[in-house]
Amino acid sequence: MSISTNPWIARLRPASGGRYRLICFAHAGGGAATFRGFAQDLPDDVDLCVVRLPGRESRLRELPVRKMGELVGLLEEALEELLDVPYGLFGYCSGALTAFELARRLRDGGHRPPAALFACACPSPALVLRGSGVHELSRPDLTEHLDALGIIPETILDTPGLFDMFEPSVRADYEVYETDEYADAAPLDLPVSVFGATNDPSTTVPTLLDWRTETSKDFSLRLFPGDHGFFEKDRRVITDAVAAELRGAAARTPGAGR
Template sequence: MTGVSVASSALWLRRFHPAPDQGPRLVCFPHAGGAASYYFKLSRMLHPFMEVVAVQYPGRHDRRSEAPVENIARLADLITAELKATDSRPTLLFGHSMGALVAFEVARAMEQGGIAPLTLITSGRRAPSTTRATARPMHLHDDAEIVEELRALDGTNSQVLENQQLLEMILPALRSDYRAVETYRYVAGPRLFRPIVSLVGMNDPQATIDEAQAWSRHTAGGFTLHVFDGGHFYLDTHAEAVAQVIRNHSAEDVS
């Protein structure tokens, strides 16, 4: 027994469509400032082929009153505990941007615990072993500068960016997420023995193709890279293609 309650699991793991009786599960990890609802569209596309579960981090939407977790490793540990409480169907992990780091650390923890995921799918994030020199971390910028960063990444509805009340709701969690990502330090360890699939936009300022390719360093189980037209939020316009990539790799895993 893990000691994780049903109520606790419902806080962390969101299901938007009924799960099939059999088949794999896809666990989705949101980007910085993102919420579980970001994956509703992907869940709809993959239903009823597989169960899609989206993680809801503290500090946003119905968990807005909770303090965000500002440490990637700690966040991964909390989510791993929740996943251990679910049934044992074959599981794939999908994380976009910050979510890719969280999913990677969850995959490591799951393998160490003997419940390895079938495949880790990373999106819009450079490999943990890569580094970039930055003059000033984004979480130390003022609100106006963070809003400009959101505009540049083109993943937030412009109406949200122009609504001061909405901004006041989302910026604290976003700043905390930036702090979590920017203070994350990769700790070298054994490579994953399950495959990694890396997805990246051709013009993503957050992850070059070479940086996405570097995820190959972190697995002994095979690596595949998929490059899409677009920037950091390429998956907004290539959702069906991404869904097909997931279907294809899940079919390979369970065959």
Template sequence: MNSSKDWLVNLTPQRTGRLNLLCLPFAGGGSSAYHSWPAALPPDVTVWAARLPGRESRLLEPPLAYLEEMVRELVQAVKPLATIPYVLFGHSMGALIGYEMVRRIRYMGGPMPESLIVSGCGAPHLPAPGKPLHTLPHNELVAALRDYGATPQALLDNRELLDLFLPTLRADFKAAETYRHRPGMPLSCPITVLRGDSDVEVTAEHCDGWAELTSGPCDQHCYVGGHFFIDTARDQVLGTIAGLLAGCAA
């Protein structure tokens, strides 16, 4: 197992916060997706991002293709962060990772987060719409990525870079698409659900189901945008998260 230094990136090394926020990646994403976030969040929050194998400084490491592997490693890495109050945020695949991390931490008797923020992801115990992407042929997968709009056009147009990037993306898609929810006790921590109003695969009805997975409060927020509303409605999203963090462990 790699050390926590491999798995976590401190985006605010100059801060010693009263609260830790750990941001978990969407499929194909890395810690760089969250580099601009700290400036919009409370100054007493230390912001961390998970860095999975197969991207950024870990590009040459083989990616993980099963969510359970990601969760197992990240739960070990997050232990130092959980010595003070902490919050988990995850978008899309990252929401599934965060949810399963909290379940595993509870099973191991660790401290629960102040809150779990799930973004761009329907409740995992409900049937997921859409066809699997990880098995698509090259051209169809690239076309699907164009439709999603999160992959830079320059990358999609560069075959050499694309060949380097696609194995990691396929592995991430496989991890999310082969994940199956196992019934269990509801969590006790609050869950905040974020979604885009034009995300056809993550509807209000799919998000309503998160309330069944916690005995704590569950709030839902909707923003203008598709699956990557966290980019197109960035200021509004970070305003919501900043308000939530300001009220945590106050």
């Protein structure tokens, strides 16, 4: 299967043939459209690939995956063709936990490891609130929770027919996130860069700082003013930092060339 026909990979701009690749994972219920702005901002030497999970967008008719172990096993196989150049994994919100667990899975499976991991608006894997039960909330409580985060368009939340299509995937993604079984393991042998906001209701500074326990290499934390919406408001700063750090990390990785 070629990258262009792989249903797990969404292309928001033509493949660049760049020296580096950024593989992105969206928030709960999110799809490729989450990273539309990245397609505008990332430089041409970074090939942008967005993971599209079952149950949304062009895969709406497929059943969503509900457990992390199953998901990263499927991703390990589906994304193998993307690992031929130095690459980074970028996760937004719950997608950051998926990116982390996939990085571990790739390491344990003997694959080419990421040059860097980028986590945005997500507590460290050890401090995720696994008992929060968002995936089991009533519909009114679920919509209230999503509205408070401000990452789901109000049109979807306020339109019953649209929310009917959206609800299964967002519940499944939260179930993946909340039922993930964190295991103590050796830190990742790659740099971890974290982005967060000072008033984000889904994180705190200590839960963001705890990501540093997951790496034996460099760690950085960038804090922005505002709430969960900083991902879009400060997007250009984020993408500039990601591109620069991906290049630098790749240059320091043995065998980083094609």
